[in-house]
Structure formats: C-alpha cells, structure tokens
Amino acid sequence: MRHRTTALLWRAGLALALVCGIGLLPWLARTDPALTVLKARSADRDPTPEVLAAIRDQLGLDEGPLTLLGRWAGGLWRGDAGRSWLSGDAVTPAVLQALGASLLLMTVALGIAVLTAGAVCARTLWLGAHRRLGDRRPGGNGGSAMLAALPEFLTASVLATVVGVQLGWLPALGWYGPRWTVLPGLALGLPAGAVLGRLLDDLLPGAFAEPWARAAAARGLAAAAVARQAVRRCLPALLPNAGLFVVGLTGGAVAVEQIYDIPGLGRTTLQAALAQDLPVLQAGTLLLLLLAACSTGAAHLATRLLIGPALRDNALPTLHRRRPPARSRLPLLYGGLLLGVVALGLPRDPLALDTTRRLRPPSAAHPFGTDALGRDLLARVSHGALDTLLLATGISAAALLTGVLLGLLPRLSGPLVDTVNAVPPVLGALLVTAVAGGGPATPALAVGVVAWAPLAAHTSALLRQERAALHLTATRGLGAGPWYLLRHDLLPAVVPPVARHALLRLPGTALALASLAFLGLGAQPPAPEWGLLLAENQPYAERAPWAVLAPAAVLALLGALAVATAGGVRLPRLRGRRDPREQQPLVGELVSVK
CATH class of the missing domain: 1.10.3720.10 (MetI-like)
Known part of the structure; x- marks a missing residue:
C-alpha cells in the first residue's frame, strides 16, 4: 500500500511539473504572449503598443504567469478549464x-x-x-x-x-x-x-x-x-x-x-x-x-x-531461452543495398538546381529522378542518409542504455514512463525549442526525451516475469546474491529482447525525426533530410510519385535491415556454466501439467 501511494504521488508530481512548465511556456521562450496571440488572431493587424496593451489587459497577462496558472488550476475543480485566448x-x-x-x-x-x-x-x-x-x-x-x-x-x-x-x-x-x-x-x-x-x-x-x-x-x-x-x-x-x-x-x-x-x-x-x-x-x-x-x-x-498468483509465488517458467543466433544473409543484403545507394549519391551535388529538369522520371542521369526544383533525388537521399542514419542510430543507442538502466528501477521509471509517453514528440519539440531555442539539435532532443520510454517499460515487464521464474528461485536458495543474479540471470534474459526491440524502433526514430521535419519543426530547406524530402515532394505525389517513393523506399529498406539484424542479437554464453533454462523438463513435470 505504501509503494502504491508513493507511486501515485510521484505520478501526480510529474504531471503537475509538466503542466506548470507549459503554463510558463511563453515566458520560458522569452516571447511576448500578447504578440503571439495577436498574430494568431489577425496577422494583418499592426502590433502597436495600444493593441498589445489591450490584449494583455483582456487576458490578464500583466498579473504574471503564476497568477494565471493558479487561476486556471482553481477552475479545474469546477470542470472549468478557462477560455481560449x-x-x-x-x-x-x-x-x-x-x-x-x-x-x-x-x-x-x-x-x-x-x-x-x-x-x-x-x-x-x-x-x-x-x-x-x-x-x-x-x-x-x-x-x-x-x-x-x-x-x-x-x-x-x-x-x-x-x-x-x-x-x-x-x-x-x-x-x-x-x-x-x-x-x-x-x-x-x-x-x-x-x-x-x-x-x-x-x-x-x-x-x-x-x-x-x-x-x-x-x-x-x-x-x-x-x-x-x-x-x-x-x-x-x-x-x-x-x-x-x-x-x-x-x-x-x-x-x-x-x-x-x-x-x-x-x-x-x-x-x-x-x-x-x-x-x-x-x-x-x-x-x-x-x-x-x-x-x-x-x-x-x-x-x-x-x-x-504465479507472479506472486515466483512460480513462472522462463519465457526467454537462449537460442543460437539466426544465420541469415539478409542483413548483409539489406546493408549492402543501403550502402550502395549512399555511395552512389555521395559524389553528386544535392543542392545543384536545374529548373529545366523539374520532376523528371528516373533515368540513367538521375536514377531516382528529380524534384520540383530539378535537384537530383539520389544525391539528396544519399546526403540526407548520413545525417538521418547517424542521428537515429545515436538516439536509439542512448535510448537503449537509458531504457535498460531505468527499467531496472521500476519504482522510479514507472511513473516517469507514463508522464514522458503522454508528451507527443511534436509537443516535446515545441517545449525544447522554447527552453533551449531552435536549431538542428532540437529534433534530436525532442525525440530522445521520449524514445527511451517504451524500452524502459519493456525492460520492467520482462524483469518482473524473470524475477518470478522457478530457476531464479532455485538459484536464490543456493545462496546467490543480488549482483550475481543480475549479471548471470536477469541481464542475459532481459537485454537481448530489449536490444532487438531497440533495433525494431530504429526506423521509428528516423520516422519521428521525419515527422517533425514534415510539420516544419525539424530541419529546414535546403537540407536534404529524409523527412524534409517527403514534406517537400508530397504535393507532387500524384504527378511525380518517384519524388516521394525514393526516400520512402530507403526508409523501408532501413526497417528491413533493422528487423533482419535484430534476429541475431544474443548475449554470449557464459563459459563453464550451463543455463538452467535450457535444461529439458523432468518427466514428472510433463505428466503433472494440465
């Protein structure tokens, strides 16, 4: 009961901190809320001091953010969330x-x-x-x-x-x-x-x-x-x-x-x-x-x-057996194709304009065709791959490390995961922009802030089941300490599936960066970032489908590579020790199972 009360208070505190941070958003961004509201209401109206003063008086901005936040929170008890500015x-x-x-x-x-x-x-x-x-x-x-x-x-x-x-x-x-x-x-x-x-x-x-x-x-x-x-x-x-x-x-x-x-x-x-x-x-x-x-x-x-009751009584069989790595040539095939695309396009200029070759279909001169400004799509996809792949890989690696470490502490990470996951990457990008300012690092920070949450939730779920496994109970009975169990049993059972999960989410991380660019919150023209390429060429999808299919096909190839690689992620077997989870069950166990 005490643990549940602490977790509830922890969740409430995090939610309160997030809502209060949003209430301070204009002041954190060092912008005049009256000017932003005026532009949203009427972009053609001149922001004269009289007009801005009237808006501040109407919205009560001169009273300060804390007063406004307290007034808004006080109305929630009556079901009143205030009025739109x-x-x-x-x-x-x-x-x-x-x-x-x-x-x-x-x-x-x-x-x-x-x-x-x-x-x-x-x-x-x-x-x-x-x-x-x-x-x-x-x-x-x-x-x-x-x-x-x-x-x-x-x-x-x-x-x-x-x-x-x-x-x-x-x-x-x-x-x-x-x-x-x-x-x-x-x-x-x-x-x-x-x-x-x-x-x-x-x-x-x-x-x-x-x-x-x-x-x-x-x-x-x-x-x-x-x-x-x-x-x-x-x-x-x-x-x-x-x-x-x-x-x-x-x-x-x-x-x-x-x-x-x-x-x-x-x-x-x-x-x-x-x-x-x-x-x-x-x-x-x-x-x-x-x-x-x-x-x-x-x-x-x-x-x-x-x-x-099996979770309570530590009577679960283990769900993850150590299996030999899957032998497949698919990762080499997909990786070779991706590297080939990047290598072919790197010598080309991604910014060279040729308005006489607008929206040309694929040809020998332009294998992926050209975009609306006559730029070579192969060059733009290849140069964008360096930024997109390196950034997505770095974010995924940091998310995996953070997710595993926090997942090992479920009492700390559980409420934090709930709060972080409730923030869409788009809103996270806006909050990061308000606090840290705009720039090329804004999308990476916004995606990185939320990318670890699914991995931490996965780690906690697997850890909860593994701690209730029969072989772990037997190992404790033989006198094994917490660090021994963590190193020899818990981590070998948890890390491989979570690492495969992180690889599966690598394309999703690239997609999150692409979505921010699509909504205008990421890279800006003329950068050849994949999300920006999709956003720029989407209006011409019906007339020139190759302009959209080229970056989409490379993203799909990245997904196939991630899945094929994930199948072979395993931890090495500990020398001189047989994994009890690989032992065959006794005949009595088979007879007693109903």
Whole structure:
C-alpha cells in the first residue's frame, strides 16, 4: 500500500511539473504572449503598443504567469478549464470534443493494429502450434519491417490520394462519421501493428518451448488451443508497450490528423502550442496525461489477471531461452543495398538546381529522378542518409542504455514512463525549442526525451516475469546474491529482447525525426533530410510519385535491415556454466501439467 501511494504521488508530481512548465511556456521562450496571440488572431493587424496593451489587459497577462496558472488550476475543480485566448470560447467542451474524435480514431487504429499484428506472427503461431518451430527462428518478415518503416503521414497521403480521390471508395477529407475513420485508422494502425507483431513474434518461440506446451502437444490438444495459450502467455510482456501505443495513437497522430483534417486532441494541442493558447494547451496536455495513466493502469491490471498468483509465488517458467543466433544473409543484403545507394549519391551535388529538369522520371542521369526544383533525388537521399542514419542510430543507442538502466528501477521509471509517453514528440519539440531555442539539435532532443520510454517499460515487464521464474528461485536458495543474479540471470534474459526491440524502433526514430521535419519543426530547406524530402515532394505525389517513393523506399529498406539484424542479437554464453533454462523438463513435470 505504501509503494502504491508513493507511486501515485510521484505520478501526480510529474504531471503537475509538466503542466506548470507549459503554463510558463511563453515566458520560458522569452516571447511576448500578447504578440503571439495577436498574430494568431489577425496577422494583418499592426502590433502597436495600444493593441498589445489591450490584449494583455483582456487576458490578464500583466498579473504574471503564476497568477494565471493558479487561476486556471482553481477552475479545474469546477470542470472549468478557462477560455481560449484566441476565440474566447470555453476550453472544456472543445477539448472534450477533440478527445472524443481522437478516442474514436484510436479505437479503429488499435483494431487494425491487432489484426496486423496477428498477420505478422501467423507463421510463427502455426509452426509453434504444430511443433515445427523447435530452436529455429521463424525468420524475419521483410514485409512487416517495411510496413513498420512507412511514415504515417506518407501512408495517409497515399491512401487519401489513391483510395479516397482516384478510386473514390472512402472519404479522403473531413470527420463526419464512421466511414471517415477507415483511411486514417489504416495509416495509424498498420505501422503500429507491424511493430507489435514483431515484438510478439520474438516472444512466441520461448512460450512454445515451455513444459506446458510440450505436455499439451503430447496430450493431443488442438493446435488452435495451444496457439491461444501461447499468445496469452506472451501478452504480459507485451501489454506495457501496447499501453504506450494507445497513447501514441491518440496524442501522436498529429500528422495524420493534419492530412485528413480531423479535429483530434493531438492536432488541437499542436495548434494551441503554436499559437501559445495556454488554456487549451494545458487542458489538452492534462487529458493526455490522464489517458496515459488510465492505459498504464489497465495494462498493469490485465497483466496481473493474465499471470495470476504465479507472479506472486515466483512460480513462472522462463519465457526467454537462449537460442543460437539466426544465420541469415539478409542483413548483409539489406546493408549492402543501403550502402550502395549512399555511395552512389555521395559524389553528386544535392543542392545543384536545374529548373529545366523539374520532376523528371528516373533515368540513367538521375536514377531516382528529380524534384520540383530539378535537384537530383539520389544525391539528396544519399546526403540526407548520413545525417538521418547517424542521428537515429545515436538516439536509439542512448535510448537503449537509458531504457535498460531505468527499467531496472521500476519504482522510479514507472511513473516517469507514463508522464514522458503522454508528451507527443511534436509537443516535446515545441517545449525544447522554447527552453533551449531552435536549431538542428532540437529534433534530436525532442525525440530522445521520449524514445527511451517504451524500452524502459519493456525492460520492467520482462524483469518482473524473470524475477518470478522457478530457476531464479532455485538459484536464490543456493545462496546467490543480488549482483550475481543480475549479471548471470536477469541481464542475459532481459537485454537481448530489449536490444532487438531497440533495433525494431530504429526506423521509428528516423520516422519521428521525419515527422517533425514534415510539420516544419525539424530541419529546414535546403537540407536534404529524409523527412524534409517527403514534406517537400508530397504535393507532387500524384504527378511525380518517384519524388516521394525514393526516400520512402530507403526508409523501408532501413526497417528491413533493422528487423533482419535484430534476429541475431544474443548475449554470449557464459563459459563453464550451463543455463538452467535450457535444461529439458523432468518427466514428472510433463505428466503433472494440465
């Protein structure tokens, strides 16, 4: 009870600090809130001292940020989040309406993600249920890797153009009913489902190798029943990340909401942040924090219900067995293709303009074609790869180290993960810009601040299950100390799957940087950054699809490389010591399992 109270107070303190920081945003950015509000209300009106003084008097800005923050917080107890600085309307109804739109979109996207995850791991389920998996890895699915690496805003644009405009099957713009949720739901759900499917696919071989699965096969249970139980066994380690995806599909869907003109919470919060409409921004952030707390609580409750008393009684079989690294030439193939693209384009000038060759299709002179200004796309993709890949790799490495270290301290990291995950990268970029100023490091800081949270949640979930494993209880009984258990049992079981998870998220990190550039918060022209290339060429996608497909194909290739490489991530076997998790179960264990 004391631990739960401390965790609750820790979460409340972090949420309060974040909301207070947002309330101080204009003053931290050293900008005049009255000037920002005037530009948002009427860009043509001259900012005379009289006009600015009238706005300050109307909004009470002269009273100071602390007074405004206290007045806003005092109204929350009555359900009053104040009035918008721009429109003057009540904030609470507008924000709740935006939350309803985001929750509907999130529900549709989550359903599509579940179906996609099932399709990704279907082969592993079939092999495991029919006892044909053994110690072999099911093999990386390049299709799921490329699907996970597709930018959400690019998928949204292609679906809107092809399915909505050209074919006319579904509405391509607006938000007027269930039919309008399909295309944005696909744009959000397909990449999220591909990542969740890869995580589940990584856990299933360990579940099928446990004694209960062998006993079930020996008793002739149906393959479908064995597959269902294997999924149920793996869900506790997957649920924390599924809870993070729920929040990401709500607050992180800014680009998709912008493309489809959806009045969701992410878009509303972004617009309020750009205009420094503090009452709307604070209310939107508070709702995102509450949503993160609810989803995390639901994930913890579902984990307890799925595992039952085994977690309490330290009676779990281990889910992660040490397997030999998967031997595959796919990483060499994908890596060679990526290096070949970069090597071919580096000698070319990415800034050379030739207006007589605008939007030319691929040819011998321009293998990837040209953009709207006649610049060589191969050169721009290759030069952008250096910045994008190095930056994404550095962020992923730092996120892995931070996630593992904080995941080993769940009482500290749990509330912090909930709070950090509730902040979309876009809002994080705005906060970083306000505090540290703009610059090329702003996107990296914004993405790095939130990139470690899923890895820490994954580490904590795996650590919780591993500590309840039978072999660990036996090792404690033999007199092993905490450091010995950490080095020889916990870290070898936790680090490899989390490292594979980090590799799976490497394309996602590059996509987050690309999304910030797409929304104008990252690299600025004429930099050849991949996200900026997609943003610049998106208006010409129908006329010159190669201008968008070239950077998208390289991103998909990066995703395939990450998945293929992740399959071989293992820790070396400790010399002179046999892993008790690899020992065959006794015959009595097989007979006693029901």
